[in-house]
Amino acid sequence: MAPAHDLRRARPEPMAPSPHSGPGPAGSQPPSPVGLTSSASAARAMMTAAPWTGWLWLGYLGAGAVAAFGYSAVPASGGWLVARMVGGCGIGASSVVAVFVGLRRHQPRPRRPWVLIGLSQLLFTSASVVFYAAEFLSADQRILGVSILLYLAHYPVLAAGLLLIVRRRAPRGDLPALLDGLLVATGATTLSVLHLIGPGLHEDIPRLVTWTATGYPIADLVLLTIGVRLVASAGFRPPAFILLSVSLFAILAADTGYGLRQLHAIYAVGGPLDGIWLAGSLALGAAALHPTMAGVAQPSSRPAGLGRARLCGLYLAGIIPPLSLVVPRGAANGVTELVSAIAMVISTALIMIRMRYAEVSQRRLANTDVLTGLCTRRFLETRLALASVRASQPGATLALLLIDVDHFKAVNDRFGHPAGDRALAEVARRLREVARSADVVARYGGEEFALLTTYLGQDDLYVLGERLRLAVAASPVAVDDGIVLPVTVSVGAAATTLPASPAELIDRADRALYAAKSAGRDCCVLASPAPQPDAGRAAAEAHCSSSAA
Numbered sequence: 001m002a003p004a005h006d007l008r009r010a011r012p013e014p015m016a017p018s019p020h021s022g023p024g025p026a027g028s029q030p031p032s033p034v035g036l037t038s039s040a041s042a043a044r045a046m047m048t049a050a051p052w053t054g055w056l057w058l059g060y061l062g063a064g065a066v067a068a069f070g071y072s073a074v075p076a077s078g079g080w081l082v083a084r085m086v087g088g089c090g091i092g093a094s095s096v097v098a099v100f101v102g103l104r105r106h107q108p109r110p111r112r113p114w115v116l117i118g119l120s121q122l123l124f125t126s127a128s129v130v131f132y133a134a135e136f137l138s139a140d141q142r143i144l145g146v147s148i149l150l151y152l153a154h155y156p157v158l159a160a161g162l163l164l165i166v167r168r169r170a171p172r173g174d175l176p177a178l179l180d181g182l183l184v185a186t187g188a189t190t191l192s193v194l195h196l197i198g199p200g201l202h203e204d205i206p207r208l209v210t211w212t213a214t215g216y217p218i219a220d221l222v223l224l225t226i227g228v229r230l231v232a233s234a235g236f237r238p239p240a241f242i243l244l245s246v247s248l249f250a251i252l253a254a255d256t257g258y259g260l261r262q263l264h265a266i267y268a269v270g271g272p273l274d275g276i277w278l279a280g281s282l283a284l285g286a287a288a289l290h291p292t293m294a295g296v297a298q299p300s301s302r303p304a305g306l307g308r309a310r311l312c313g314l315y316l317a318g319i320i321p322p323l324s325l326v327v328p329r330g331a332a333n334g335v336t337e338l339v340s341a342i343a344m345v346i347s348t349a350l351i352m353i354r355m356r357y358a359e360v361s362q363r364r365l366a367n368t369d370v371l372t373g374l375c376t377r378r379f380l381e382t383r384l385a386l387a388s389v390r391a392s393q394p395g396a397t398l399a400l401l402l403i404d405v406d407h408f409k410a411v412n413d414r415f416g417h418p419a420g421d422r423a424l425a426e427v428a429r430r431l432r433e434v435a436r437s438a439d440v441v442a443r444y445g446g447e448e449f450a451l452l453t454t455y456l457g458q459d460d461l462y463v464l465g466e467r468l469r470l471a472v473a474a475s476p477v478a479v480d481d482g483i484v485l486p487v488t489v490s491v492g493a494a495a496t497t498l499p500a501s502p503a504e505l506i507d508r509a510d511r512a513l514y515a516a517k518s519a520g521r522d523c524c525v526l527a528s529p530a531p532q533p534d535a536g537r538a539a540a541e542a543h544c545s546s547s548a549a
Helices: 040-047 051-072 079-107 112-139 141-169 174-198 205-230 239-263 274-291 291-295 308-323 334-366 376-387 408-415 417-434 458-474 502-518 533-548
Strands: 396-406 442-444 448-454 477-480 483-485 489-497 524-526
Touching: 051 079, 079 141, 079 174, 079 291, 112 141, 112 274, 141 205, 141 376, 174 205, 174 334, 205 239, 239 274, 239 291, 239 308, 239 396, 274 291, 308 334, 334 524, 376 448, 376 502, 396 417, 396 458, 396 502, 408 448, 408 477, 417 442, 417 448, 417 458, 448 458, 458 489, 458 502, 458 524, 489 502, 502 524
Parallel strands: 489 524
Antiparallel strands: 396 448, 396 489, 442 448, 477 483
């Protein structure tokens, strides 16, 4: 063990006082730890900011439901024909107006996703106007073709708006949601190819029907993948988010039913499918008018879970390809076998990737401190034990630095534990910025951190300890709204030559840290080099040889 008088310390740097108000350095704010800010509370704040707006979306839904009922009750013949056309297009147009009213009233950030969604609904409504004109007022197939092009044009615009929301909700990416969406889309593609796209390519079917039977399913599959990724992503799900999801899947359901009925030439205007389309438009308008509309694209700070409902949905999606071999008329033909085989290969690969990701995520969670994002003490000790016996080359050094936040209890006592958590998160961020990519930075205790590194001599180790100390003390830390505090750390460092005893290295670093705190804190103390086993043995052999002589 290194005696106390062998420890050499750095001269403590004076810590400049900091005001208790004002922004942090360069206007930056430290990352908020888990639980400090609640999306649900933000949504409730939006609801109470203007209470009367909370009833606007309900009134819109009620009025829209009455209009949709009247649309289905009016016969599609005689003088009622115009009323039916005006009613159906009016409901679609009202959803467009609702989206832009919501944009103006709730001021979501960013605005672009909702602007694109509103434009897509405008294209959808325009297509409906042209479709009704072609269906009831004119038999010209060219007009009907224009409506199909407008319908198809609204899909990429809607997909772009939804993708922006997905990326906003998961700024670091959400691989599980993407894999789940692809798995569901694979099963849906199997059914679509066998029952919609394949029959739509038949020679005896009119070209216009072929466009409808192939274009819509392909566009719906893209939207389905995005939709599943959207609803499967983690994060807050306000009422506006739920209404938007209902609108999306209502459109997908109605499109699927329309494609099947078109293939069998049994589609009739004014049936149940029109009611589903109208319900989707009303849900979209209500989502835009709801006060929580601005929180739909709010980023998430936690990964999505794998609950029972999600597992059941993935299981059902995974068994669609094999079931498709036996469901169609009890026998499989060549096309069915090929499509099902390809789908099963893709589904199996997606499931294996999903399982591997879940395994890696669980391992990462077990080795990561939730508050700071650093490694856990258990992980650090495991790496220390492995490194102490696995020297990559003779004479390699292993070093451990223990960092303790000075007077941290006073922060908790004065400002509360949430403020202390924020300070710890910011200290962890600054330590991680100084450390090298190969170093292991861990939360060692409550307010104590540790850094494990290799290939550093005594001088370089002291420099690293000073860099860590200065990085933390460089600027005040925001612990609450308008409150910033100077935060300093004490550093104790020790190095040894491999192979070495982990317990001895920890003890020497801990003694050095204790010496730094006893010396007044806000300083770095470096333990003297540990005695080398080879040097001790050589000295003993020399002593024995001289005695024998």
